[in-house]
Amino acid sequence: MHAPQGDSADVVNLADHAADLIERLRVRQPRVHCITNAVAQNLTANVLLAVGALPSMTIARSEVTAFATRADALLVNLGTFDPERRAAADAAIATIRSAARPWILDPVLIDRSPPRAAYAHTLLAHRPSAIRMNAAEFTELCGEASPQTFAREQRTVVAITGETDLVTDGDRTFRIANGHPLMARVTAMGCAESALVAATLAVQPDPLKAVASALLIFGIAGDIAGETANGPGTFGVHILDALFNLDRATILARAKVTS
Template sequence: MTTPMPAFDSGIAADLLERLRRKAPRVHCITNAVAQHFTANVLLALGAIPSMTIAPEEVAAFAAGADALLVNLGMLDDTRRAAIPKAVEAAKAAVKPFVLDPVFVNRSPVRCSYAQELLTASPTVLRANRDELAALYPGQDSFEAFAGTSVTLAMTGAEDMVAGPGGTLRLANGHPLLARVTATGCAGGAVIAAFLSVSDDPVQAAAAALTVFNVAGEMAAERARGPGTLVPELLDALYLIDAPQIADRLKRI
């Protein structure tokens, strides 16, 4: 996808963060058991409200009443398989944004096939790394695969790229220590969902979410002694991060 760069700067990120804190959106998260606790705390620290039920008999009501939905495939058991279609259908009917995070589809053909089915529901944002995208779109340029669709792609890694109808953004914030704590990536998907609830522009929302989360990760890593102390420092950084810190640290490529 080689369209012009869309508008994005630290002011946009800070404005969306302030909107999120004022609105306190509820994000319903269908995520894996390893990530649930940390994801909930990340959302709370940021100013959002998590809900986490995966019970098929009630998940539709939770998803329809939430401000955004996260579908994370990090643990694809029978209960989640039954809950995900109900949640997606309810969110779409209520015109609520949803994020698809196809965790480890490159490790499991069954999971990859399921994620490809979910893509037909046109998630607002697909958050994935290069290996996951290569599995979802074998033999294709994943950015070209999204051309002409309504889906925004947030490709994460050492550098992040956000691509949508308005163009492609390249971002370079973050810290290697984030990869030493489980569920940071999964929680990042929930942060994208939270930002989608306060913006009509999915590219700007995804870019703002990645910026805020990764800048907070940098701030936390500077104070942490290792992975064990990174987690509380990250939660504090998400709670305290402000516009000047975002402006000072934002790295666009």
């Protein structure tokens, strides 16, 4: 078992914030509208349900505004880059921003597709509350800027996930070492993690704490799932169970956090 590592009060307290958030999600049951990858929808919905959030997934232009109006937070994931999803994303972002509610951008595979990279750059003007991406996607979106510089300039929270996750708002930074290698062997794990970030943004007014807590919660659930899974197939089931059963004591005991 591990205790939070580091000297700052924020690092020491992040596990406490995460424990509070998992309890708050179950009580508040925020609505999260997800415009996401076609292969990610099932796992994403189940991850949200496992922590108590209420997912919706429609991309129909005739109704997406109505769903976004009722949502407490929005996920825009570029994993399936088709005209229908782009139109839905534009409408949903306009709606969620007019209500001053949070939204997260997940710029999936922009490092492999110039058109989706260009679209991701246009979305920055709509001020996402957070951006979750891997290192290659970060380089494509941000160029040579450091995560801290980019986060500060864009007034957003940057989360770069990998073996150790980095989360920063430009002034404060967390590094989270929880997680399991099997997470990379199950499709849509990152997409589902972004949806969890959207859920925490809906119930935590400090975006940095919301994003870092979500990644910590998801990483700890991955640790637990990996201890009993026989491979990718059972891992996908076990991580849902781990999220559903996660409690304060487990979060405090397992958190691996540094500044």
